[in-house]
Amino acid sequence: MFKLTPYLKKYKKECIIGPVFKFMEAILELLLPTIMAMIINNGVARRDTGYVLRLGGLMVVLALFGYGCSVVCQYSAARASQGFGTDLRNAFFDRVLSFSYLQLDRFGASTLTNRITNDINQLQQLVAMMIRLLIRWPFICIGSIVMSFMMDAQVALIMLVFTPVLAVIIYLVSKTAAPLYRSYQKKLDGLVSTLREHLSGIRVIRAFSKEKQETGRFSRANDSLTDDGLAIGRISSLYNPLTSLVVNAMIVVILWVGDIHIRAGRLGEGQIIAFIQYANQILTSLLFMSNLVILITKSMASAERINEVMDTVPDMLSPSAPASQSMFAPAIEFRDVSFGYSKTGELALENINITINKGETVGIIGGTGSGKSTFVNLIARFYDATSGSVLVNGVPVSQYPITQLRKQIAVVPQRALLFTGTVAENIRWGNTDASIADVKKAASIAQADEFIEHLPGQYGFNVERGGANLSGGQRQRLAIARAVAAGPEILILDDASSALDFLTDANLRRAVRENSRGKTVLFVSQRVGTVKNADRIIVFEDGRIAGTGTHAELFGSCGTYREICLSQLSDEEARR
Ligand SMILES: Nc1ncnc2c1ncn2[C@@H]1O[C@H](COP(=O)(O)OP(=O)(O)OP(=O)(O)O)[C@@H](O)[C@H]1O
Ligand SMILES: [Mg+2]
Known part of the structure; x- marks a missing residue:
């Protein structure tokens, strides 16, 4: 005492x-x-x-x-x-x-x-x-x-x-x-x-x-x-x-x-x-x-x-000196990474080795519980890898001051969380300097501009706690707009468009790709349609990578991927 x-x-x-x-x-x-x-x-x-x-x-x-x-x-x-x-x-x-x-x-x-x-x-x-x-x-x-x-x-x-x-x-x-x-x-x-x-x-x-x-x-x-x-x-x-x-x-x-x-x-x-x-x-x-x-x-x-x-010492230490990143290093690199949520329990990720280059658009797919969100959480250092190392721009994430790292990476989590405040305030959350033009641009990329225009008060509409007065899809789009407005180098959408209809989802992906040239984008989804057109697709199964490649490559070589495709698309669609 x-x-x-x-x-x-x-x-x-x-x-x-x-x-x-x-x-x-x-x-x-x-x-x-x-x-x-x-x-x-x-x-x-x-x-x-x-x-x-x-x-x-x-x-x-x-x-x-x-x-x-x-x-x-x-x-x-x-x-x-x-x-x-x-x-x-x-x-x-x-x-x-x-x-x-x-x-x-x-x-x-x-x-x-x-x-x-x-x-x-x-x-x-x-x-x-x-x-x-x-x-x-x-x-x-x-x-x-x-x-x-x-x-x-x-x-x-x-x-x-x-x-x-x-x-x-x-x-x-x-x-x-x-x-x-x-x-x-x-x-x-x-x-x-x-x-x-x-x-x-x-x-x-x-x-x-x-x-x-x-x-x-x-x-x-x-x-x-x-x-x-x-x-x-x-x-x-x-x-x-x-x-x-x-x-x-x-x-x-x-x-x-x-x-x-x-x-x-x-x-x-x-x-x-x-x-x-x-x-x-x-x-x-x-x-x-x-x-x-x-x-x-x-x-x-x-x-x-x-x-x-x-007395609990934060177990995630963040160095104060900014990390000097390499221009030429890949955007994200996993070197033999394993991770378990508890020290004794099962591993959620096992021996992950993968390199994602700058400017690449990558789709991540896999069944529920296969480790997709866990993979993404390690990139933004929400958790530290149990073994192996995760690198961003050639520097292990643990060597970044947390704020520097999180400035470069924006993650839209699976469950969109909004805060009490106006729509504009919510979008500006990750970048308080954003002008109203920036806010509107971000909203339009996230396919949110249309519904916002219809809200009473539009960008001044008051969002209730947790976004309770918005629909699931509206919430997701606002959360995406917030991430886009932050202007990150690496944008990660973790199943962030699951509540959107197929057309809006496709428009969203196109707008994000068009507006993030030179940036790295990760789409996590259980839907083949969401990842199909990515430069590269990573398939997760039971905490391991079951295969990587383009849609056509994987459809030919990866059994897991083919199975997922055939369960969602017609044979003809899948082969296209
Ligand atoms: N906070 C947590 N604490 C303990 N275990 C967790 C936690 N989050 C996830 N797990 C476990 O880790 C494993 C991988 O979960 P993860 O969330 O990465 O799956 P996912 O591929 O994102 O699934 P989904 O498509 O359903 O989102 C699962 O077995 C899950 O039970
Ligand atoms: Mg998940």
Whole structure:
């Protein structure tokens, strides 16, 4: 948890001022019962109204002053904790952005979302509470005992005996609760991830009438969370009555011993009332301290979860010096590349050797799961090859600063993702300098200009989150326009036109080819029609290259390719 204290550095002032003012308030609070005892013993007993009014006035002044102190402290605590939370959230977000795909896959989006919201909130609350409570309540607890000793050692001894009993109860409770909090957070992650899956898949769930099963799955995750919450509740519910019992026992003993002292004339009634007030203050302080202990325990679980992310070193290092590329090297080269998504699992790509020259238009085809997307992801270095090397312009991709590499390569992923904003903003996303003419040009290459003209507001049309207010094909075309507008040297369309009709798909391919002279273009598809006219076709099968060549060459020599062709085209079309 202490690892996170650097985020408090900027708020050092608040972290000092807050507790100091709270401390002053606590001193005043400790004085009140003693003044009360003096009023009762000296004022009320002797019917001295002047004395009562004078000391009563003093109490009011002290209380007002204490209130002022409390306000200052509260304000400092709010400033420090809010600032701390904001800074930590920013740092957390930056760290997550630096993760490789593999690391993001490993954490998963729901736990990261939970950590940046729930867990950081928890820590933020802790900072506020520490400033407000950490010094105040131990001081009041010890101070109450000391003040009691100053009044009468024998009665005070009673408090000294009972206080450790209370402390032990508090310790035991927090110790049993700690693992439960950890498990609770983990289950919350599970619940959120189930919920995410449900919300994004709600159409499919309805289409297959699976509501019942899915509701069951959600309830199970929910119930399991509730169980942990209840267990925590049960422990806490034991605990309040238990502490009250001990404190009330203490008060009974104080009254009993006090009575003996009063009869003997050694103590006044005022002191007994003061003792009881101090006893209550001890209870309150222990209660607050125990809440603080619970909060600390909870926060420790949260801090662990935050640190786990903050301590994860991005495994994809990006050198800062720009790579010096060779003009004459091939655009893309795979040298004996193998790749598996997990260290132990199956390989998604195996011993890939291929060279793609500058200016070439290459079609990539293969059955689903054959490794096409994986191949493409390695070029843009979304993942690092497990063995072998991937070169772009003669330089291994790992030697490029990531930004330099990604500037040269634009990938349109299989699932087009758009952002909230206007159509123009979405197209400009990869190249903020693009003029409106550039945007329109990119849209026309992507065959998107026509439908955009028909949208209300045209290029100013507001795209909703994820492109929810556009059709699948419209989304794909906008994503292609975005990649084209970025003006990359290597343009990769990963099954990016799958939702387009054949004619639009053909127009798109023609426009892309005409407008990317000297550039390298990769069309990934399961459709023969999409790759047929490429300069060269690469056929993938089970993570290996089954053949490369033109359509005619492959149709003659590659069994896999011929099979794909004949399954989609008529015999005559395939031979053309
Ligand atoms: N993020 C991932 N984590 C783990 N395994 C993955 C991941 N992505 C793909 N795979 C696995 O890698 C293999 C190759 O997948 P890939 O996405 O490259 O296929 P593809 O040829 O693009 O298929 P499609 O035509 O359906 O898009 C598959 O067996 C798949 O299960
Ligand atoms: Mg794919």
